Amino acid sequence: MKISFNGACREVTGSCILIESGETKFLVDCGMFQGNSSNKNLEDFSFDPKEIDFVLLTHAHLDHCGRLPKLFAEGFCGRVYSTAPTRDLTEIILLDALKVAQIEGRLFCAPLFTESDILSLGNFFTCLKYGEEKSINENVRIRMRDSGHILGSSIFEVWINDKGKEKKLVFSGDLGNPPAPIVNDPEFISGADAVFVESTYGDRLHESKEQGIEVLRQTIQETIKKGGVLMIPVFALERTQELLYTLNDFIENGKVGDISVFLDSPLAIKATGIYKQYADFYDKESKELISKGDDLFDFEGLEVIRNEAQAGKVDKTMPPKIILAGSGMFEGGKIKGYLKKYLGNSANTLLIISFQPKGSLGSNLLQGEKFIEIDRAKIKVKAETKSIFAFSSHGDRTFLVNWIEAINKPFPKKIFIIHGEEESSLSFAQALDGISKGDSIIPKYKEFYEI
Ligand SMILES: [Zn+2]
Structure with missing residues (x-):
């Protein structure tokens, strides 16, 4: 199975991971680059959108969903799997981003997508509940768990039949900062062969x-x-x-x-x-x-x-x-x-x-x-x-370490640390050294790994 990293590598924006196993190709998130990395939005995807079978969308923040319209405009015609709140929030977030870009004269991805493209996106979503298992095709099964970050945000558990052997991948999405009002605490996951974990605050502790x-x-x-x-x-x-x-x-x-x-x-x-x-x-x-x-x-x-x-x-x-x-x-x-x-x-x-x-x-x-x-x-x-920084919606270093430590049956052989500034990802990798029996990897943009 081949895993390629197309964003949020040693930075916090542009989340997009491509998984290829046999005939199946899918993405986890298709987010926009922001701030100093905005120019990357204008680059071509390093894959052919027409060949992508489906997208797993963790949540509605722009850095996770912002390049979806570009993906559709360039030929993707599969389903997007998410929760129902993620589908609805994605629509308003994308419409707002388009409006801001028009006001500021920035042509991010435009004229590749328009307001009507965004309004029709909802038709391509398949919404699942937390805990519900879904077979996407004969080789891939998924289940969403609550990541407690924003309403509808998800962790994805993905089971893939890779050349006759089942492997479990876990994608953390963005993990919340418990205890938080309204949303549930992030769920803990039992067992994985490989984990892809965010590290926004991998080097910091929050005030209570x-x-x-x-x-x-x-x-x-x-x-x-x-x-x-x-x-x-x-x-x-x-x-x-x-x-x-x-x-x-x-x-x-x-x-x-x-x-x-x-x-x-x-x-x-x-x-x-x-x-x-x-x-x-x-x-x-x-x-x-x-x-x-x-x-x-x-x-x-x-x-x-x-x-x-x-x-x-x-x-x-x-x-x-x-x-x-x-x-x-x-x-x-x-x-x-x-x-x-x-x-x-x-x-x-x-x-x-x-x-x-x-x-x-x-x-x-x-x-x-x-x-x-x-x-x-x-x-x-x-x-x-x-x-006041206690209102952060990302878990701090201690929470992230505990979350990884809980995945112990089996403990993942590979931990890919993504979605964090370089210092933060490096510091989190060091913190994992003490508990990790597997490899911690901080991938670079457009790098790929075989697992
Ligand atoms: Zn987020």
């Missing part, structure tokens, strides 16, 4: 969730006391829903005082709508709250900004107020407009809850820069900048 939630609560209380504006840049998937869930708890249980909350992110609003349709994918605590009549993502004081006409409400409302706006890394979205308005006032606070790449606007603000430039406007920063 309770600590992070308490810092958020205190920050809101300080904002109320100062009569200020609390700006929180958010990602549309999971981070927004987790924050709304936490604010719902704070406000409905009297853990903070009265405060207006605005959600100004059209993508996050759409994603929250899809979350509401799939309550059967929630964890036990969330299902219990719903059965008592609570709406997890709605509470008194929350205003959702759906269009430009409503946006004026945010400015007209007197502080104290909280503004959640995209995007989490200050790329696109509405957050920059709010920074321009509110960073110059010492009563206000910017609370960063997502990873910020070195040299980026978010990173500079966290370093305490007093003057920044946004869209050519110079701004003197008087607002306080704080950070």
Whole structure:
């Protein structure tokens, strides 16, 4: 069996693995490259899309699903296997990416795909439930397990009859950071011949969730006391829903005082709508709250900004107020407009809850820069900048090591470490040295292995 790595090698974007066994060829994910690697989206695939039999899609983040339309446009006509929430979230994520690319004049994969291509993608999906086994053809069987990263995210167990011998491959997708609200904890897997594991935080440990939630609560209380504006840049998937869930708890249980909350992110609003349709994918605590009549993502004081006409409400409302706006890394979205308005006032606070790449606007603000430039406007920063990283939706180094250690019947002979910056993957490989009886491999882009 031949395995080729077509992305997310020593970096975190562009996930795409090709497996070839006998006559069968399939992909696990077909994600977009982002940031410094964006140019790779313009390269030809190193395989013929017409020859791919099917795709296993772990989840709806752009770095896992973003090149699917390109794959279809270039002749792929097989099925995409995922959960139902992944299918629905993939559609809104791709439509948003197309819109952002058009606004910014970037022609990523375009004109290879259009809005109507994306809208017809859903017809090519076959949706399965967690735990359900499915024979795809006479040589391949799959089962999805919950990876606890975002709603509908999956680990894939794949059994392949390779020249008369059955081999089990496990693809972790992105693994969550338990305990997290709404989603279940990531499932542990028993036994594999080879594992493909993400390593986003393979070199780091997260602060505890309770600590992070308490810092958020205190920050809101300080904002109320100062009569200020609390700006929180958010990602549309999971981070927004987790924050709304936490604010719902704070406000409905009297853990903070009265405060207006605005959600100004059209993508996050759409994603929250899809979350509401799939309550059967929630964890036990969330299902219990719903059965008592609570709406997890709605509470008194929350205003959702759906269009430009409503946006004026945010400015007209007197502080104290909280503004959640995209995007989490200050790329696109509405957050920059709010920074321009509110960073110059010492009563206000910017609370960063997502990873910020070195040299980026978010990173500079966290370093305490007093003057920044946004869209050519110079701004003197008087607002306080704080950070909480407990809301990460990726497991840390300890969790990843435990997850691998649990795959012990049999323990995998090969562990392919993917989806992490080089230092992070290397550090994770070192951590695995202590427990691993097999090989840890950090593949390079376009490398292939026979197993
Ligand atoms: Zn992800």
